[in-house]
Amino acid sequence: MNHPPSKPARRPTNASPSPVTFPSDLIVEVLSLLDVKSVMRMRCVSKFCNSLYTDHIFVKLHFNRSLQEPHLALVTTDYDTFRIVPYSVSNLLENPPITLADDPCYVIDNYFYPLDLVHQVIGSCNGLICLLSYSDIDSFFWLSFWNPSTRAMSKQLGFNFGLLNDPTSFKFSFGYDNSTNSYKVVMLKFHSDKLMIVEAKVFSVADNVWREIQNFPAVPFQMIEFRHQVNNGVYLNGTLNWLAIFDFKVTYVEVVISLDLGTETYKQIHLPPSFDEKPYVDPTISVLMNYLCFSYHFQDTHFVIWKMVEFGVEESWTQFLKISYERLHIHPYSMGPLVPFYLSKNGETLILANILQDQMILYNLRDNRAVRTRITNKISWFSVKSYVKSMASIC
Amino acid sequence: MAEEVSSQMNSLSISETNPSSSATISLVSGDDIVFKVEPTIAKEMETVQSFIDETDGKITTIPLPNISSHDLPYVIEYCEKSIAGKITKEFEAEFVKKLNNEEVKELFLAANYLNIKKLLDFLSQVIADRIANKSVEYVRRYFGIENDFTPEEEAKLREELAWTFTGVDPDDEDEN
Numbered sequence: 001m002n003h004p005p006s007k008p009a010r011r012p013t014n015a016s017p018s019p020v021t022f023p024s025d026l027i028v029e030v031l032s033l034l035d036v037k038s039v040m041r042m043r044c045v046s047k048f049c050n051s052l053y054t055d056h057i058f059v060k061l062h063f064n065r066s067l068q069e070p071h072l073a074l075v076t077t078d079y080d081t082f083r084i085v086p087y088s089v090s091n092l093l094e095n096p097p098i099t100l101a102d103d104p105c106y107v108i109d110n111y112f113y114p115l116d117l118v119h120q121v122i123g124s125c126n127g128l129i130c131l132l133s134y135s136d137i138d139s140f141f142w143l144s145f146w147n148p149s150t151r152a153m154s155k156q157l158g159f160n161f162g163l164l165n166d167p168t169s170f171k172f173s174f175g176y177d178n179s180t181n182s183y184k185v186v187m188l189k190f191h192s193d194k195l196m197i198v199e200a201k202v203f204s205v206a207d208n209v210w211r212e213i214q215n216f217p218a219v220p221f222q223m224i225e226f227r228h229q230v231n232n233g234v235y236l237n238g239t240l241n242w243l244a245i246f247d248f249k250v251t252y253v254e255v256v257i258s259l260d261l262g263t264e265t266y267k268q269i270h271l272p273p274s275f276d277e278k279p280y281v282d283p284t285i286s287v288l289m290n291y292l293c294f295s296y297h298f299q300d301t302h303f304v305i306w307k308m309v310e311f312g313v314e315e316s317w318t319q320f321l322k323i324s325y326e327r328l329h330i331h332p333y334s335m336g337p338l339v340p341f342y343l344s345k346n347g348e349t350l351i352l353a354n355i356l357q358d359q360m361i362l363y364n365l366r367d368n369r370a371v372r373t374r375i376t377n378k379i380s381w382f383s384v385k386s387y388v389k390s391m392a393s394i395c
Numbered sequence: 396m397a398e399e400v401s402s403q404m405n406s407l408s409i410s411e412t413n414p415s416s417s418a419t420i421s422l423v424s425g426d427d428i429v430f431k432v433e434p435t436i437a438k439e440m441e442t443v444q445s446f447i448d449e450t451d452g453k454i455t456t457i458p459l460p461n462i463s464s465h466d467l468p469y470v471i472e473y474c475e476k477s478i479a480g481k482i483t484k485e486f487e488a489e490f491v492k493k494l495n496n497e498e499v500k501e502l503f504l505a506a507n508y509l510n511i512k513k514l515l516d517f518l519s520q521v522i523a524d525r526i527a528n529k530s531v532e533y534v535r536r537y538f539g540i541e542n543d544f545t546p547e548e549e550a551k552l553r554e555e556l557a558w559t560f561t562g563v564d565p566d567d568e569d570e571n
């Protein structure tokens with residue numbers, strides 16, 4: 001990276017009287033330390049600076065050096081407008097009363113045409129949000145990728161016609177394959193008449209095609225419980241993970257099925273040993289502080305979260321939270337699944353959402369106090385994804 | 396500013412008369428000022444150290460044509476602190492407080508030339524912080540980058556990125 005400045009630098013210029021011309025590698029060093037908005041503005045400096053925007057090495061360097069402050073992509077659907085509004089987690093933790101600004105730059109669609117088009121947030125990865133848009137009347141769908149930090153929306157990708165006759169029988173998940181540096185979307189197809197057969201297809205952004213892979217080796221939870229949108233497959237370090245039921249008809253064992261996005265092979269991970277009863281409310285999996293977490297409803301009195309300290313090693317499941325419903329001010333019978341979304345860096349505050357309530361819960365682990373967020377907009381909390389700012393783009 | 400530098404140079408010229416100076420390294424700035432430093436300081440400067448190693452330590456006078464006598468004392472000061480393990484946030488803040496943007500830039504290039512990783516990383520961050528809210532024109536001047544867009548290309552890009560132009564500091568020529 002470091003060369004003596006005597007190396008041929010960029011062409012000298014008449015327009016700039018500066019006697020010193022910077023080697024381009026030093027310019028890259030400095031730009032990689034700027035926030036996303038500033039890097040975007042600096043694209044106007046020269047063609048070289050503009051080219052960094054699509055330079056994968058620069059995008060990675062910038063991402064690794066960024067503060068990686070967590071944000072939430074809040075999904076709101078008011079009247080006829082589908083919006084995704086970025087919101088910083090640190091701001092949310094302060095819990096001020098919030099009404100999200102009606103900024104047109106966050107409008108994804110106004111539903112002018114076609115009228116039956118539906119958008120769904122599939123997932124987030126490396127600062128990119130993956131969206132599914134479909135029409136169940138005309139039976140087509142496509143994917144698009146939005147970066148809320150650069151405000152760049154990809155073109156429509158993975159367009160498919162005829163496949164999506166019943167949108168409830170499809171589940172999509174989004175992740176990144178580190179081995180080929182490609183974003184991938186996995187589609188699971190469920191047949192209502194053949195419960196045990198779950199077909200899987202992978203869309204790789206790099207080659208822009210849908211490919212069939214080996215059938216999913218179990219029945220994903222979300223296929224049985226349709227409202228259970230939260231288990232759309234959680235992404236963690238090059239893998240997508242679903243809570244699923246193995247041996248559906250006979251022993252009904254709940255497991256985690258993990259798909260390695262590089263090898264496109266599945267692996268089965270058993271749940272914590274003490275989880276042996278079928279709870280009243282469905283369990284969920286999530287990623288908190290880069291750990292795969294498994295949470296469930298315990299004896300109608302507590303909400304329990306386990307984390308897998310070493311990914312893939314079943315012996316490393318560790319119970320790390322047990323919160324009484326009393327503390328959360330919720331009655332266990334009046335709620336759907338509770339989903340942990342985010343654990344603050346200092347481990348102090350857990351953000352949870354409840355499927356039947358339109359609010360997020362901020363739970364302080366130090367003083368065991370729960371408060372509700374004070375956002376006045378109607379948010380689809382189950383479509384909310386956390387992300388960190390990045391320059392990532394899919395053109 | 397000028398007084399500070401000259402006082403530093405005085406203190407350095409005193410060390411020249413130190414009798415135990417046989418092992419010291421002489422760094423010669425681009426404007427022919429000699430700075431005598433301990434070999435441990437030279438070790439911090441990879442470019443200097445590799446020059447010494449190549450000549451088996453026989454040559455102890457090293458010309459640094461790309462570095463001025465204005466910048467070299469700062470580099471030496473930073474290296475001294477680094478060896479002493481006294482690089483703290485407070486020291487760094489104080490170190491750059493007295494430097495304007497042009498001086499930081501020259502020191503950055505000096506750190507790059509001498510290959511002092513720690514100083515280079517630190518100054519990259521200082522420059523990034525100082526230009527983050529600057530205009531496109533300022534950054535072009537600062538880095539000496541030619542605008543190679545056609546007016547049409549630039550206008551189109553600026554329109555597309557109009558949202559990034561909010562909160563930009565007005566250019567202040569005095570800073571140069």
